[in-house]
Amino acid sequence: MAFDFDTMLRTIKDKQWSLADIDWDAPGADLITEEQRPQLKQFMSDLVWIENIGARGFAALARKAPNDTVKRIYEYFHAEEQKHANAELALMRRWGMLADGEQPAPNTQIRMAIKVLDTYGDDIPLSALATLIPMLECALDGALVKFLLDEVADPLCHEVFRHINSDESRHIAVDFQVLDLVGAGPARRLLIETASAMQPHMLLGLIVVFVPLLNKMRDNIAAMGLPEHKLYNAVKRFVSNGDRSENTKRIPVYHVFKAQARMVVDRGHGYHRYLADPMVKVTNRIPARLMGKQPSWSKELTHEPVAK
Amino acid sequence: MTDTVLIIGAGFAGLGTAIRLKQAGITDIVILERGSQVGGTWRDNTYPGAACDIPSLMYSFSFVPNPDWSRAYSGSAEILAYIDSMVERFDLRPHIHFGANVIGLHYDDESATWTAHTEDGRDFTGRTAVMAAGPLANPDWPDIPGIDGFTGKTIHSARWDHDYDVTDKRVGVIGTGASAVQIVPELVERASSVKVFQRTPGWVLPKPNPPHPHWLNAAFRRRPAVQSAARQALFWLHEVVALGVVWDSVATTAVQGIARAHLRLTVKDKWLRRQLTPDFRIGCKRILMTSDYYPALQQNNCKLITWPMYAISPNGIRTAEGVEHELDCIVFATGFDVSKTGTPFPITGSGGRVLGEEWATGAYAYKSVNVAGFPNLFFTFGPNSGPGHNSVLVYNEAQIDYIVSAIRLMRAEGVRAIDVRKDRQDEFNRDIQRRLESTTWNSGCQSWYLTEDGFNATMYPGFATQYVRQLSRVDLEDYTVALTTSDGGYRTAAST
């Protein structure tokens, strides 16, 4: 049976929540240990930025949506990712990790992702974007939040992440439904789109962004004392979800990401030693000024529930 | 036996019809107006910045020239004064019944007359009835959860509250259509902060609005021919623009290029430009004419918000990025409830047929003026009479002249009822819908021109010249005609 996007949109509207619904001063903030604090701060900052990148990805997708309902859904997802980032900022503030007016600094890999998305985001063809986003969501956006719950005792954090997880379950559901829809399209279009997605600058952009980003996050997870196989399980989920649809399997770009996913989860694969890890190292050294001005969409984050 | 002409509405269309009828020697006219004042759109839309976006020389009746327009595009007060002046100039006041809110209009086959029922229980009967209740007369309030619980001030653009002072207030504006782009620059000047909540951006073309120099007004006054020449020139200029904004063509791409360049030149930030760039072809939705909107959005006290709005809380607007935007006042620039699939009040025709039911999937008419099964009923701004590129009053004048001719013919020929033939009407609409396919309005965006199902019951696919020409003559062949016989009875004329 065809997926009912209209019902999904209605559910999304019904499930909206606001930072103002949450009591940010509720007890429990002191459950964060001093020992946790530095790594947690690093992890949260990255998380905030990954949400923001996801947000921009959905903004690009909204432009390419196959119909008006899906477009509206993506507009909501765009906002929801921003909301996740805002809520995570509010948590950081609650935990005393941000001084007044302080924004967490994006790391180099994040800044590169922002740059690439800002430059090419709206030009990436639908089939590529529609594949990239679920990969990002499975591996990072949705997954990272869950890892944290094992580490952090603050009950408010759990409340916030319940909201976020509920949003994410809808993101993943729609992501794969759209992928299926795209895969069901004419083969000719898929090929043409793939050809344009495989243009050197586009491909390079995706590799340069995504490969080191994933490994960088793996390192951060390890630094928090979390087992890295959790991340790999999340990546596997991308493949198992994708393979469930015959249509999705028709999308050439899907196979590219799937191949990457296979390499990522194989710790012994040369991918890590020869490509991803060195890229983390190299990109770590890129001076921030080379990345140019931060686009204004990446400066809209706020931890304030109410804009006075 | 009544010969009265009932006119519902005292805006441009209703008053214009009355004027032309009187000029044709028909004085048995009753105008029903629900308000306490004439002017319609321009009585109701007095928000800061309200003005026309078609030059005043064209946005006025050619049969009521006004040499004194102060500028290219006049403000709402000046337009209202112009309409008011027509009432005195043509002595229309005795015909107008104010406070007559029509809630039903019914045809009686026996007497071949129309009766309008008003909310306060009055009945007015006439031989013919002219619908001039306005295409955009009923404000539309959006359906946002929590809207009734807002504790601050709410104002609809079409019902501005001049007693409320926005100075130093935090104002939210919902909507970014034709009214919003006029209001926002004014609010930014006065309010402490303005947040503009946008769902979809529209294409914006710059609108230079120079004052008319004194010598020009003097020339218009001395030589009306100069004014009508100016009007003609503007008319043809707008007709040329139709090539780009009516039909989806290379000219459309060119006009869109101008709008794009305007955006590029006036908005510095790349992301803001992206937020303001529509994803539909120019013309598909109403084009916004303003040079002040983009600059206003970039003022420090103004912010464009494109996050979906999901609720109104007691203190403000909640958007999906998780933030509550606290506001003192919400301005609803959300437009009008446009009857595309019904009628603003019940209209029953011959044999008790209900027009709203017949129009349930989209309104249609013959040449936008008559509907089969509803004898002696005439529409101004009926189905498929909207221009995308020209003054609606040009179209309105053509409708009015057609209506007046029909009523004169009826009187001259002793006709008690004319009813447009259904086959002519169907043929006409097949043609209209076919021609609409290649227009910008049907190029794939959802706008107030279309029904939920994408049926275009609103716009006329052509040049104003074509619209006017098809209405230039009443052909009784298009109608089933019932004549009054000498013994007071009647017979139906056989028309082929």
Ligand SMILES: Cc1cc2nc3c(=O)[nH]c(=O)nc-3n(C[C@H](O)[C@H](O)[C@H](O)COP(=O)(O)OP(=O)(O)OC[C@H]3O[C@@H](n4cnc5c(N)ncnc54)[C@H](O)[C@@H]3O)c2cc1C
């Ligand atoms: C803000 C705004 C700007 C516009 N600018 C332009 C422009 O620049 N160029 C252009 O071509 N068009 C413009 N328009 C379109 C405009 O609506 C028409 O140009 C024109 O004013 C319509 O005139 P009307 O007489 O048909 O309707 P209206 O002016 O709306 O008059 C209808 C009258 O009927 C009365 N009425 C309604 N229902 C009932 C009832 N049930 N019983 C009794 N009386 C009733 C109303 O009170 C009103 O007085 C604009 C519209 C708006 C809202």
Ligand SMILES: [Fe+2]
């Ligand atoms: Fe998220």
Ligand SMILES: [Fe+2]
């Ligand atoms: Fe997500």
